[in-house]
Amino acid sequence: MSKVLAFVESRDNKIKNAGFETASTALKIANELGAEAEVLLIGSGVSSITAELGAYGIKKVITADDPRLEKYSTTAYSKILAEAAKQRGADIIILSATAMGKDISARVSAKMEAGMASDCTDIRTENGNIIATRPVYAGKAYIDLKVNSPVKIFTLRPNVFKPVKADGVSAEAEKFEVNLDDSDFKVQVKEIIVSSEKLDVTEANIVVSGGRGLKGPENFYLVEDLAKVLGGAAGASRAIVDAGWRPHDDQVGQTGKTVSPSLYIAVGISGAIQHLAGMSSSKCIVAINKDKDAPIFQIADYGIVGDAIEIMPVLIEECKKVLSN
Amino acid sequence: MKFAVCVSQVPDTTTKVKIGSDGKTIDPAGVTYIINPYDEFAVEAALQLKEKNGGETIVISVGSDKNKEAIKKAYAMGIEKGILIKTEAEMDSYTVARNLADVLKDINADVVFFGKQSIDYDDSQVGNLTAEMLGIPSISVVVSLNLEGSKLICEREIEGGKEVVESVLPAAICAQRGLNNPRYPNLKGIMAAKSKPIEERQPTYTENKTEVLTMTLPKPKAKGKIVGTDASAVPELVKLLREEAKVI
Ligand SMILES: Cc1cc2nc3c(=O)[nH]c(=O)nc-3n(C[C@H](O)[C@H](O)[C@H](O)COP(=O)(O)OP(=O)(O)OC[C@H]3O[C@@H](n4cnc5c(N)ncnc54)[C@H](O)[C@@H]3O)c2cc1C
Ligand SMILES: Nc1ncnc2c1ncn2[C@@H]1O[C@H](COP(=O)(O)O)[C@@H](O)[C@H]1O
Numbered sequence: 001m002s003k004v005l006a007f008v009e010s011r012d013n014k015i016k017n018a019g020f021e022t023a024s025t026a027l028k029i030a031n032e033l034g035a036e037a038e039v040l041l042i043g044s045g046v047s048s049i050t051a052e053l054g055a056y057g058i059k060k061v062i063t064a065d066d067p068r069l070e071k072y073s074t075t076a077y078s079k080i081l082a083e084a085a086k087q088r089g090a091d092i093i094i095l096s097a098t099a100m101g102k103d104i105s106a107r108v109s110a111k112m113e114a115g116m117a118s119d120c121t122d123i124r125t126e127n128g129n130i131i132a133t134r135p136v137y138a139g140k141a142y143i144d145l146k147v148n149s150p151v152k153i154f155t156l157r158p159n160v161f162k163p164v165k166a167d168g169v170s171a172e173a174e175k176f177e178v179n180l181d182d183s184d185f186k187v188q189v190k191e192i193i194v195s196s197e198k199l200d201v202t203e204a205n206i207v208v209s210g211g212r213g214l215k216g217p218e219n220f221y222l223v224e225d226l227a228k229v230l231g232g233a234a235g236a237s238r239a240i241v242d243a244g245w246r247p248h249d250d251q252v253g254q255t256g257k258t259v260s261p262s263l264y265i266a267v268g269i270s271g272a273i274q275h276l277a278g279m280s281s282s283k284c285i286v287a288i289n290k291d292k293d294a295p296i297f298q299i300a301d302y303g304i305v306g307d308a309i310e311i312m313p314v315l316i317e318e319c320k321k322v323l324s325n
Numbered sequence: 326m327k328f329a330v331c332v333s334q335v336p337d338t339t340t341k342v343k344i345g346s347d348g349k350t351i352d353p354a355g356v357t358y359i360i361n362p363y364d365e366f367a368v369e370a371a372l373q374l375k376e377k378n379g380g381e382t383i384v385i386s387v388g389s390d391k392n393k394e395a396i397k398k399a400y401a402m403g404i405e406k407g408i409l410i411k412t413e414a415e416m417d418s419y420t421v422a423r424n425l426a427d428v429l430k431d432i433n434a435d436v437v438f439f440g441k442q443s444i445d446y447d448d449s450q451v452g453n454l455t456a457e458m459l460g461i462p463s464i465s466v467v468v469s470l471n472l473e474g475s476k477l478i479c480e481r482e483i484e485g486g487k488e489v490v491e492s493v494l495p496a497a498i499c500a501q502r503g504l505n506n507p508r509y510p511n512l513k514g515i516m517a518a519k520s521k522p523i524e525e526r527q528p529t530y531t532e533n534k535t536e537v538l539t540m541t542l543p544k545p546k547a548k549g550k551i552v553g554t555d556a557s558a559v560p561e562l563v564k565l566l567r568e569e570a571k572v573i
Binding site: 147 | 468
């Protein structure tokens with residue numbers, strides 16, 4: 001009999017969006033297998049946030065709640081996840097493919113001799129087997145794969161799986177007692193430097209990105225303003241990151257971040273293969289580019305072939321108008 | 326001190342992917358292979374630590390003869406010793422890590438460097454897997470690094486910012502772009518790398534934990550709609566986003 005354990009990421013005792021996606025997907029897989037799904041929260045004070053998971057149909061939340069776990073530690077967190085999985089008898093472990101999820105999952109894979117499918121864009125069951133789909137070669141191909149070890153790990157690309165609300169479920173919390181000593185904190189976060197209060201491109205549902213077609217950093221406000229109006233985040237091509245217009249943090253693409261928002265608007269971006277690698281799994285893609293042959297139009301759902309500097313102010317106003325209705 | 330770097334050899338980023346006849350891997354015909362770009366940051370980081378602290382550097386790769394090119398690239402940049410764990414088999418991340426860990430456990434490096442991810446399967450697993458198998462801490466997505474006595478202080482990228490992370494030695498580091506600017510090998514380095522021997526070893530573990538069932542190309546997108554050629558197309562675009570795509 002299978003049991004699914006989802007590690008749900010929280011920061012400062014706030015559950016991340018990706019965490020709800022992971023909890024919902026774990027529940028869906030468990031239901032398909034006729035198994036139970038439980039969630040694990042790790043941190044200091046996480047016992048206070050377990051109820052939120054009930055709203056997503058989770059009936060049991062395991063908490064590793066300890067002041068020493070306030071700041072992330074690769075070694076301590078992965079030890080807790082592996083031990084909780086063993087104690088709960090979980091053989092399917094699901095995490096988000098976030099910076100933290102990727103970091104923990106590989107260590108748990110080694111600890112439990114568990115095969116892993118990482119950064120999945122789909123997971124489903126077929127005759128009792130879990131089949132995962134994931135992009136390879138920067139999204140130029142996809143593989144379907146199966147994990148054959150007794151314990152199986154899956155990490156999910158953020159923003160791809162939909163969190164599903166469920167009514168009338170209350171989450172029962174259970175404390176997981178962990179034995180931690182100094183050797184479990186060989187590595188630990190000392191401080192978090194928030195790049196700014198702005199929304200990160202990987203977490204935004206709408207991303208507006210700018211490229212060299214904006215002509216100069218003085219025009220980047222057009223991208224930021226549109227992102228603001230739409231409640232999204234502003235991203236950038238590598239060309240303008242390298243040129244120093246934008247921080248590396250904003251870069252979308254193979255050597256930047258991978259995003260899959262519901263709407264991606266590329267402004268003055270040619271659509272080089274390395275840029276596409278970071279955004280081609282977006283649900284709806286809009287391109288504004290003056291060159292009708294720019295490769296971005298090959299993957300765009302909608303496009304305007306024209307001058308971004310002229311089009312953007314009109315687009316910002318139109319969106320403002322429409323969204324205020 | 327001892328610094329080890331793990332490198333893979335991958336298809337160049339501009340490769341047009343064609344599916345091979347087995348339906349599970351790419352067709353290698355016409356593909357140009359390069360050292361994994363993130364591994365160049367790893368090599369550079371190892372060289373800089375060695376130059377500052379003294380010691381030796383070693384590069385390890387798991388793969389076929391084509392991976393010798395990645396080792397030679399590391400040699401040309403200045404790495405002193407190289408080991409190829411030679412295999413023709415398709416290994417998953419777990420299996421690659423097991424082989425690396427088996428070699429690394431006798432090397433006893435103070436810092437083992439990896440790239441953030443290899444750009445073929447984009448797994449981002451091998452660094453942390455190997456570290457766990459060696460029983461040492463790891464820091465992934467590293468953009469800055471300082472060795473202070475017997476402590477490593479790094480910054481790693483996370484969503485919306487960076488974490489300052491402290492680790493004891495020995496430790497593993499997975500390098501992200503931004504960590505440094507990899508040096509260009511000079512002609513002398515390139516010439517010397519050509520004749521420098523590479524130690525070959527047999528894999529110690531070959532069983533995969535995952536199995537690829539099929540590889541497919543992304544479904545070609547239906548041709549997008551070009552709504553217009555100037556700002557007058559904006560109202561129509563916004564209407565489509567609202568009513569057809571339902572994304573705003
Ligand atoms: C190993 C490697 C990794 C890389 N990683 C990344 C990555 O992570 N992310 C990334 O983005 N790139 C990456 N690149 C770089 C990538 O190949 C491209 O060089 C880069 O994406 C180009 O940026 P761009 O589209 O802004 O600029 P350009 O290619 O110069 O395109 C500018 C576009 O703007 C259009 N334009 C010009 N004027 C206007 C106007 N007035 N109005 C509207 N449109 C206009 C032009 O038609 C053109 O299509 C990588 C490259 C390599 C080799
Ligand atoms: N076959 C290999 N041989 C040696 N090192 C590897 C190999 N595959 C991956 N690595 C290392 O692990 C890192 C992450 O790879 P991956 O987990 O495959 O994305 C790479 O950047 C390399 O440093």
